[in-house]
Amino acid sequence: MIRIKAGITKYILFLIIAFYAKSFSSQIETKDTFVIVYLPDGDSSSVKCIDSASTLLLSINDFFKALQIPCFVNDTTKKIECLIGTQLIRFTARNPFIVFTERTSNLASVYQLPINVESRYNSFYLPVETFINLFQRITKQQLDFDPQKMKIWLKQSIAHTYYDISDMKVEQKLNGYLITLKANKKLTDYECWLKPDGWLFLTIAGATLDTALFNSMEPKACIKKILTFQSPTSLQITLNVTPDVVQAETSTDPNSNDLLISLRVLSEREKAELQKKQQAQRNSLEEKRNRWKLDVIVIDPGHGGKDPGTIGVNGTKEKDITLAVALKLGNLIEKYMKDVKVVYTRKTDRFVELYRRTQIANEAGGKLFVSIHCNSMPRKPS
Numbered sequence: 001m002i003r004i005k006a007g008i009t010k011y012i013l014f015l016i017i018a019f020y021a022k023s024f025s026s027q028i029e030t031k032d033t034f035v036i037v038y039l040p041d042g043d044s045s046s047v048k049c050i051d052s053a054s055t056l057l058l059s060i061n062d063f064f065k066a067l068q069i070p071c072f073v074n075d076t077t078k079k080i081e082c083l084i085g086t087q088l089i090r091f092t093a094r095n096p097f098i099v100f101t102e103r104t105s106n107l108a109s110v111y112q113l114p115i116n117v118e119s120r121y122n123s124f125y126l127p128v129e130t131f132i133n134l135f136q137r138i139t140k141q142q143l144d145f146d147p148q149k150m151k152i153w154l155k156q157s158i159a160h161t162y163y164d165i166s167d168m169k170v171e172q173k174l175n176g177y178l179i180t181l182k183a184n185k186k187l188t189d190y191e192c193w194l195k196p197d198g199w200l201f202l203t204i205a206g207a208t209l210d211t212a213l214f215n216s217m218e219p220k221a222c223i224k225k226i227l228t229f230q231s232p233t234s235l236q237i238t239l240n241v242t243p244d245v246v247q248a249e250t251s252t253d254p255n256s257n258d259l260l261i262s263l264r265v266l267s268e269r270e271k272a273e274l275q276k277k278q279q280a281q282r283n284s285l286e287e288k289r290n291r292w293k294l295d296v297i298v299i300d301p302g303h304g305g306k307d308p309g310t311i312g313v314n315g316t317k318e319k320d321i322t323l324a325v326a327l328k329l330g331n332l333i334e335k336y337m338k339d340v341k342v343v344y345t346r347k348t349d350r351f352v353e354l355y356r357r358t359q360i361a362n363e364a365g366g367k368l369f370v371s372i373h374c375n376s377m378p379r380k381p382s
Contacts, residue, residue, distance in 0.1 A: 031051040033049045034048055035058065035128070035152055037153075056127065060082075061122075064082050068255070069082050069084055071083075076183065086102060089102070093118065096112050098111045128147070163209045164206075164209065165182065165259075166182045166183075166209070166210075167182040168181055170223060176245070183256075190246055191203050204237070224241065226238075244267075247267055248263055283290070297333060297341070297365060298370065299330050300361075301345065303322060303373075304346050321374050326344060330344060344363070
């Protein structure tokens with residue numbers, strides 16, 4: 001009985017020693033720490049790290065959160081997705097392969113890391129050096145890391161480095177405006193044209209920009225509206241400019257990657273000449289419009305005076321019928337067409353020469369000439 005109790009005591013002691021040994025070894029194996037990430041605007045943020053077997057692992061979740069990069073974690077599939085520019089990047093736990101999907105074309109590519117992505121408590125980790133190399137590959141910018149001070153410096157925002165065109169500046173010059181497109185690479189294949197209606201179209205092959213950022217820019221100087229469209233192979237920037245812009249020319253800045261658009265505006269003399277020309281065009285248009293405006297109707301009762309016209313069966317004279325119809329027609333026009341002036345070649349029983357009838361119509365500016373006549377028959381119709 002004593003031997004059995006002694007054996008149980010040794011077994012319990014062994015379990016206690018093993019438990020504390022495991023806890024101690026676990027504490028030695030991993031240790032939580034933090035890296036300070038300094039952002040371009042001067043702010044800083046703490047990013048969780050794990051010191052595992054002398055390797056510093058950086059939390060992908062915390063790093064992207066510090067940079068305000070959209071992320072989504074799928075607990076079921078053990079994946080984390082983040083969106084940088086137009087690239088959707090997918091990391092998978094216990095897997096060295098990273099999938100890049102270009103959202104504008106839906107084309108995917110795979111990049112292999114030298115080590116698996118680790119996952120602990122819904123956070124994904126990579127060695128700091130490995131992650132920095134990957135981040136620089138994605139965003140095309142330099143990250144400075146000091147392992148002694150545990151600090152990372154991000155010198156330029158993601159929006160200004162990932163896209164080929166990061167910003168647009170407008171400056172007023174003596175003869176117009178200069179638009180500068182801030183570019184992160186040389187732009188060589190582009191085309192620009194200005195339409196007479198004030199829309200300027202710029203197409204750049206193989207270039208990208210943040211369309212949401214540019215479309216939300218406030219109009220400035222000569223630009224009334226900004227529209228941008230991104231396609232897999234090219235970029236289109238559409239600007240609605242003020243009417244005084246008459247010419248657009250594009251060039252590249254020899255001292256940088258920037259693309260320059262020179263907009264020439266009219267001089268004061270040219271503006272005066274243009275206004276004079278436009279006013280003449282408006283006057284001409286108004287004259288043509290008035291020429292065809294139905295504002296004067298000339299009614300011409302046939303015959304009259306010594307010219308009775310044809311004679312009816314009962315001796316009715318054509319000149320009397322045409323005059324009666326003309327006066328009645330004129331009253332109806334004046335009643336229902338208030339804006340129309342009625343002119344008669346005669347309103348009484350008098351003779352008017354044929355040339356005088358057309359003369360009256362022309363002098364009144366008649367737009368419609370209604371000549372009224374009657375026919376006669378040798379007998380009444382049965």
